[in-house]
Amino acid sequence: MDKTVKLVFQDGLEIEGKSFGAYTSAAGEVVFNTALVGYNESLTDPSYKGQIMVMTAPMIGNYGVPDDKAMINEIEAWMESNQIQVTGLVVSYYADDYSHWNAIQKLGVWLESQNIPGIYGVDTRMITKKLREQGSTLGKIVADTDVAYYDPNEDNLVDQVSCKEVIRYNEGADIKIVLIDCGVKNNIIRCFVNRDVEVIRVPWDYDYSTLEYDGLFISNGPGDPALCVPTINNIKESLKGDKPIFGICLGNQLVSLAAGASTFKLKYGHRSHNQPVQLVGTKRCFITSQNHGFAVDDSKLPEGFKTFFTNLNDGTCEGIRHESKPIFTVQFHPEAMGGPVDTEYLFDEFIEEVKKYKNANA
Numbered sequence: 001m002d003k004t005v006k007l008v009f010q011d012g013l014e015i016e017g018k019s020f021g022a023y024t025s026a027a028g029e030v031v032f033n034t035a036l037v038g039y040n041e042s043l044t045d046p047s048y049k050g051q052i053m054v055m056t057a058p059m060i061g062n063y064g065v066p067d068d069k070a071m072i073n074e075i076e077a078w079m080e081s082n083q084i085q086v087t088g089l090v091v092s093y094y095a096d097d098y099s100h101w102n103a104i105q106k107l108g109v110w111l112e113s114q115n116i117p118g119i120y121g122v123d124t125r126m127i128t129k130k131l132r133e134q135g136s137t138l139g140k141i142v143a144d145t146d147v148a149y150y151d152p153n154e155d156n157l158v159d160q161v162s163c164k165e166v167i168r169y170n171e172g173a174d175i176k177i178v179l180i181d182c183g184v185k186n187n188i189i190r191c192f193v194n195r196d197v198e199v200i201r202v203p204w205d206y207d208y209s210t211l212e213y214d215g216l217f218i219s220n221g222p223g224d225p226a227l228c229v230p231t232i233n234n235i236k237e238s239l240k241g242d243k244p245i246f247g248i249c250l251g252n253q254l255v256s257l258a259a260g261a262s263t264f265k266l267k268y269g270h271r272s273h274n275q276p277v278q279l280v281g282t283k284r285c286f287i288t289s290q291n292h293g294f295a296v297d298d299s300k301l302p303e304g305f306k307t308f309f310t311n312l313n314d315g316t317c318e319g320i321r322h323e324s325k326p327i328f329t330v331q332f333h334p335e336a337m338g339g340p341v342d343t344e345y346l347f348d349e350f351i352e353e354v355k356k357y358k359n360a361n362a
């Protein structure tokens with residue numbers, strides 16, 4: 001700690017700060033997250049793979065880090081995956097001392113144990129304004145040796161974070177869903193298991209057509225959705241059938257692409273716990289947790305689909321739904337972790353549809 005390190009942007013701006021976590025250099029896409037809490041969950045969210053996360057909350061680390069090895073029902077009890085996924089962390093004030101009932105270690109010690117660099121003592125407001133004006137940009141944390149810039153959106157990150165074989169949770173439950181793991185957050189699995197669903201978690205490019213299941217779920221995940229060609233092709237086949245389909249974040253983008261819509265990169269993305277969305281056709285607004293850089297272009301949705309939710313900050317599409325079939329997807333995170341749970345009811349609506357399908361086909 002306390003050694004000098006630099007945050008360097010591709011446009012040449014260099015900002016000096018102090019090191020915490022691993023004293024090492026790392027490159028990625030610099031993105032900002034305005035959530036006030038939830039750094040343990042965000043750092044382990046596989047959708048952040050390849051990104052350097054700037055947290056705008058002024059103090060980070062003060063509630064420590066829980067046991068990242070503790071397991072409940074075969075998944076990490078407190079984390080969203082089995083490792084830190086970001087490439088680097090940028091904060092204003094780093095609190096080395098912590099106090100929280102489930103914390104067992106300092107944030108800096110945890111980052112160091114996984115060789116992830118952090119930089120503190122920098123003006124995160126200035127950085128955020130810069131990213132808002134210029135858009136997300138490549139950058140690097142430079143410690144002792146320089147590294148090349150790295151654009152995660154050119155890599156197949158989904159292949160890196162997806163499971164490598166089929167994993168079943170809550171085996172034997174009446175309702176079975178196939179979950180395409182593009183980098184799934186653990187709380188999505190918890191949300192299904194807590195509702196007594198068997199989850200058949202399959203790799204991102206797995207041909208699940210021969211499995212026995214009642215509904216299909218497509219997870220969140222990192223990078224550019226257009227790179228997930230095998231997943232898009234599998235979903236295309238599923239769209240021809242009658243089984244209910246639900247997708248979250250990358251899952252929303254992949255179902256949209258499979259249906260024939262297109263996606264584009266947002267200027268600086270949505271990463272926070274207070275994104276307002278409107279349920280289209282109503283005056284209902286929900287506050288949602290979000291973490292994405294791409295979005296679906298709903299100005300020309302394929303026939304049979306309509307916009308499900310709209311973002312009230314910038315008007316972008318926050319999900320699509322089919323007009324007659326039980327297919328709906330959302331760009332935000334109903335499973336939260338961290339963030340508000342206002343939209344967790346969508347899991348119940350999906351499972352209701354899956355039950356209806358199962359009963360009709362019994």
Ligand SMILES: NC(=O)CC[C@H](N)C(=O)O
Binds near residue numbers: 223
């Ligand atoms: N959280 C996610 O699933 C992110 C989806 C996609 N990688 C994006 O940035 O838009």
